[in-house]
Amino acid sequence: MATKSEKEKYRKIAELGCSLCRHLGSEGTPAELHHIRRSGVRSSSPVIPLCPYHHRGSNTSIHGMGRKRFEGEYGISEEQLLEQTLALI
Numbered sequence: 001m002a003t004k005s006e007k008e009k010y011r012k013i014a015e016l017g018c019s020l021c022r023h024l025g026s027e028g029t030p031a032e033l034h035h036i037r038r039s040g041v042r043s044s045s046p047v048i049p050l051c052p053y054h055h056r057g058s059n060t061s062i063h064g065m066g067r068k069r070f071e072g073e074y075g076i077s078e079e080q081l082l083e084q085t086l087a088l089i
């Protein structure tokens, strides 16, 4: 279960808009939350905002391409997107 402060943080993160669109030069694309997979429990896994296109698109997204291809294609890693996201909230 996410705590109240976690929910508040998630809301702020989603409001930033897609972190990859921002990296590519356009800010404020409406985003959903993507959980970064690390070892450990899901509820404490960090999240980044990604638009549906970059989150779930078949050949354009982290889930569609897989992390390796995604990171190669866009030249940025999930962890870097997370760092940039956390710097903004």
Ligand SMILES: [Zn+2]
Binding pocket: 018, 019, 020, 021, 022, 029, 050, 051, 053, 054
């Ligand atoms: Zn995007």
Ligand SMILES: [Zn+2]
Binding pocket: 033, 034, 035, 055, 063
């Ligand atoms: Zn996801």
